Amino acid sequence: MKNVAIVGLGLLGTSMAMALKDKGIRRLGWTRRGDVRKSLLEKGVIDETADNPDDLLAKADIAVLCLPVPAISEFCAEHAEAFKPNSIVTDIGSVKRVVMRKASEALADSSATFIGSHPMAGTEKTGPDAAFPELYRNAIVFVTPPCGGDPARVRELNDFWKTLDTKPIPIDPDEHDRLVAFTSHISHMIALALTNAVLASAGGERGLRGLACCGAFRDCSRVASSSPAMWREIIERNTENVVDALKGFKHELETLIEAISDGRYDDFENMFADAKKIRDAWMAERYPNLL
């Protein structure tokens, strides 16, 4: 039986522990708060815990750092000596370039190998109480192997992610960060700007605006309820790509505003029809069960 250490028992760490139940894996769980460790052990969400994470890392074939982005490489540096010889250390962070560089540096003198991971899974909520075992199901996981790393360890990590019913996809860390700026980070920025434009700027109309906002606004703004501190840490480490993605979006928005302002409603309808066609095709590819 393989030992997997899950370090950080928030939404992603706790959901991972839940999803690994009865998968032939011993779940060694650690998080800063002793009461959370105790409670999750009692509930059977983890199989073992310890006051000192080093006691778990020494036994772990794979250590998954489910920590905020800056904490990932900090944890590697502070516990570099503790990881089991020849083990795999991975993470769940939303940016990979900076994390790969700093975590690999931190483990330069260790026989443990850092291989980055980014499961495309999450909600706007945080903390162990928001966790649920289906969070990872069918998610894509981007995996960023280090240059010249051992292919056998990458295969082992891929197998781990498959145990969670996810689909690992190898990618270069720079390419990853550019990609997710467009596919994930941009949606968070738009949700934030939409919420502020509709509700924060409403003045005396706030009450009526709140009543008149319904499903379209609710879904479009959902991820504005995410953690501001977490998103600051992500955006700080992916500024250039996020700004590029937002400028591309702004261009689309300006084209749309011009078409409507000029009364070119045929053009507007064609733009909408293009978007509908491409989104319907995407939904059929990615979420056929939701159609």
Next chain:
Amino acid sequence: MKNVAIVGLGLLGTSMAMALKDKGIRRLGWTRRGDVRKSLLEKGVIDETADNPDDLLAKADIAVLCLPVPAISEFCAEHAEAFKPNSIVTDIGSVKRVVMRKASEALADSSATFIGSHPMAGTEKTGPDAAFPELYRNAIVFVTPPCGGDPARVRELNDFWKTLDTKPIPIDPDEHDRLVAFTSHISHMIALALTNAVLASAGGERGLRGLACCGAFRDCSRVASSSPAMWREIIERNTENVVDALKGFKHELETLIEAISDGRYDDFENMFADAKKIRDAWMAERYPNLL
């Protein structure tokens, strides 16, 4: 028992018929397609139908026109003679200024009164197959009475909407159109621009982009799968307000892009924290069951 005619059996009309089951109302349903009329009658979704809508209108205390926006006043004009004397005619259209003016004109010589309605309910889907009885539950319905209209008829219409577990709110048609530009129309325009920015402009990266888009994109872009023709009809009749709302949003977006580009991450985090606070409060008001 009150007779209610539902004219147009798409998503909104069919869901209305479903929700009115066992509410002490006889549901007279009509739609252009004879096969849909027959099928919904056989399934018990409507209680009565006819080849000619006039045969139903003659009996209806309330006629609800669940039609595309341009068709609402056209239907009133074509069937002005057919409505039951002193009955109420209403609609479900997403804009109210133009609809109120044209439908009231069409019924100027009739004893039937047009009172506009706009239930804030819908999905990105269309047609009777997408209908479900909970669509209207807890929805706000904006009601636009005509100037100098009979308050008793407005009360009667309000009572009808309450039968559907919705909350009718009276509003001036101009104020309505401005309000929904901010609370609904804007989200549709953003979903459209986002879809085009992320997927239509992806070039050779389209496949990878599609894989890397997940929950945040899915929800933020959902209403881009709505009917382009329907949205053209709405936006054409609310251009000025929609452009104002989009310009307000664009200003928020530019403020955000500048903060990130300049590396003012404290400002960015504060903007995100403001948005999260206001959206969390809004969710607690409007959708406490979803928290």
